[in-house]
Amino acid sequence: MSQKPSLPKGTRDFTPKVVFQRNYIIQTIQKVFQKYGFDPIETPALENLSVLTGKYGDEGDQLLFKVLNSGDFLNKTAPEDYAAGSAHLTGKISEKGLRYDLTVPFARFVAMNRNEINFPFKRYQIQPVWRADRPQKGRYREFYQCDADVVGTHSLLCEAELIAMAQEVYDGLSFRDYQVSLSNRKILEGIALACGASDQFNAFCVTLDKIDKIGRERVFEELIKIGLKESDLQTLSDILHIEGDHHDKLNQLRPFVMDSTQGKVGIEEVENTLNYLKSLDVSTEKIVLDFTLARGLTYYTGIIYEIKPTTLQMGTITAGGRYDNLTGVFGLPDVSGVGISFGIDRIYDTLNELNLFPKQLKVENHVLITNFDATTENHALHVLSVLRNEGITAELYPEAAKLKKQLSFAHRKNIPYVLMVGTEEMKSKEYSLKHMETGEQQRLSVDQLVKLLLAMN
RNA sequence: GUGGUUGUAGUUCAGUUGGUUAGAACGCCUGAUUGUGGUUCAGGAGGUCGCCGGUUCGAGUCCGGUCUUCCACCCCA
Missing domain, CATH: 3.30.930.10 (Bira Bifunctional Protein; Domain 2)
Structure with missing residues (x-):
């Protein structure tokens, strides 16, 4: 079952x-x-x-x-x-x-x-x-x-x-292909007032926000449906045609929101935010003032922003x-x-x-210790303990298995080092450390091993 | 929530007008090499065709339902 x-x-x-x-x-x-x-x-x-x-x-x-x-x-x-x-x-x-x-x-x-x-x-x-x-x-x-x-x-x-x-x-x-859209809900209020849409503020915002997706024409059609007049759309159209750098845009917008206290405050807030960024030596290159940005969540009242990959x-x-x-x-x-x-x-x-x-994205000095039989396993456990006490990421293959299988395990787990502890190594106390990426292999004492691996991190 | 779309091996996908035993590639396992991974070669395992029901002599294929995937709307990270 x-x-x-x-x-x-x-x-x-x-x-x-x-x-x-x-x-x-x-x-x-x-x-x-x-x-x-x-x-x-x-x-x-x-x-x-x-x-x-x-x-x-x-x-x-x-x-x-x-x-x-x-x-x-x-x-x-x-x-x-x-x-x-x-x-x-x-x-x-x-x-x-x-x-x-x-x-x-x-x-x-x-x-x-x-x-x-x-x-x-x-x-x-x-x-x-x-x-x-x-x-x-x-x-x-x-x-x-x-x-x-x-x-x-x-x-x-x-x-x-x-x-x-x-x-x-x-x-x-290391991601650079994005745009920061910046606006202010208060500016939207000013624009809504200028377009005679104050009593329809939320619907106005939601519709305007869709302009990137469905285009200017269809947004205008929808705005007509919620009661805007041709003259309102002309005003909006003029606002949408505003271009230039950040301060140009704000200056051109200002006359449109003259009648709105909120609108004027909104422009000032955006200006001050940009000034702060300048004083902080932060680039404003990726910032685009977008007066159609609305952000859906109803609780925003001031500056709003969003970031999208371009x-x-x-x-x-x-x-x-x-x-x-x-x-x-x-x-x-x-x-x-x-x-x-x-x-x-x-x-x-x-x-x-x-x-x-x-x-x-993993630690650089991770080691897998091989496991061949009960005797070498016991010896390897002591080596394992020393490595871990030194803060090195180390694990012992949990059961005796063919070396091929253990190496393949390390490879697939992206473990950079394999330490071979066999009868020979056990006798000489010099262990074979294999670097998986290069395939190189060297015999090292525990002290040398620790030194080398710690230097790797 | 509304409309559409998708589902076949671990993964990505073939599969003829409904007709024997459902295929490929990659991956996986074993061996070539009993102490050397990634490459190569040889072999092998793996599928209740999403699930339930219906039509039919016969269903991966047709129909209905359901779940899932992706898409549009809505909204949003």
């Missing part, structure tokens, strides 16, 4: 090779986060549904994985509940859900730990999140986010530093922005935050497709 093994839709196993590669990405990000003074936190995979629902819009709520209550989950329900439909029934049989992102749990964390936290609080968090989305390429139901957020300050230095960090991360990964079809690999009142719903008002989120899985797919992973 056997069962066919399977995995839930949109989830994956990771082989050692893939985990080494994923860790390379994560460690690169982590190093940068720490260098900028961010401290790590972790939160549970499971949150109470009351924390999660209503934070991501109706669409978002639909994508939440809900966890069935333990035990007799029907004991709080009546036939009427069943008749009232699944949305109603869900509340009766499920109280917990898997986190959908890291930002909302972080907001909850800040609200709950407000007295412990040293503001302005800079934290990073690297954990999986879950979305009941329909999987596609670069779109999974379980995936990792690496978030860095600063809460408790309005300073635009944070925005600038987060953008600087992103560029430093991609530098560290040479291949891949969704956003990094995104973020400022949110002014996220902790408000948890009873802690007036705490402003700004964050950035790296999607490990998409970064992995990108580096993989572009062949940008380093070939050797």
Whole structure:
């Protein structure tokens, strides 16, 4: 009686090779986060549904994985509940859900730990999140986010530093073919006002955001449908035709948002962020001011940005922005935050497709010791112990086997050194060290061996 | 969630209008070499054709359902 093994839709196993590669990405990000003074936190995979629902819009709520209550989950329900439909029934049989992102749990964390936290609080968090989305390429139901957020300050230095960090991360990964799109929700408000779309702000943003994908014409058609007039579209068209360097663009945009306080503030914020970057000696070459950028998440209120690869079809690999009142719903008002989120899985797919992973991601001085028989095994164990005590990654082949098999094992596991401990070596106390890549072999005492391997790392 | 698409050996894929015993390449195992991996040569193992049901004398092939993959929409890392 056997069962066919399977995995839930949109989830994956990771082989050692893939985990080494994923860790390379994560460690690169982590190093940068720490260098900028961010401290790590972790939160549970499971949150109470009351924390999660209503934070991501109706669409978002639909994508939440809900966890069935333990035990007799029907004991709080009546036939009427069943008749009232699944949305109603869900509340009766499920109280917990898997986190959908890291930002909302972080907001909850800040609200709950407000007295412990040293503001302005800079934290990073690297954990999986879950979305009941329909999987596609670069779109999974379980995936990792690496978030860095600063809460408790309005300073635009944070925005600038987060953008600087992103560029430093991609530098560290030797990935250069990307674009940073930058805008501000307040600028969008100004544009919406200028286009007579203020009362349709969300629909306006969602539609505008699609311009890269479906083109200007179809966006205009959709905007007509939500009530914009021809003159509004002319205004929008003029705005979309703005070109030049960053300051040119902002200067040309300024007259369009004259009537909007928010719009003017938005332009200033983008300007100040760019100035901070300049003072930090961070290149703004890859930054493109894109006034059509909207970012879906409803909680952004200020600067927004996203990063996409330019040479291949891949969704956003990094995104973020400022949110002014996220902790408000948890009873802690007036705490402003700004964050950035790296999607490990998409970064992995990108580096993989572009062949940008380093070939050797494992320790340089890993040794496999051969095992021929009980006597040599016993001797080899002592050598093994010495090597490990010196901090060298070492393992003994766990059973006696043909040398061919053991060498092949080392080869496939990408172990750079094999130490042969046979009767001859045992007598002379000089062991044969084979370097797998070159095929060269030399006889060494334990002391020489340790010295050589330590020098390798 | 809506519409479409895919599934055959470990992997990538062939498989004729429905017709004997379902193939290839690569990978894997064994040997050539009982102390030398990667190359080469010889041999070998490995498939309930995603799953369940239906049509048929007969189904990998046709039909229905289901799961999975990928794509578009929606939304997003």
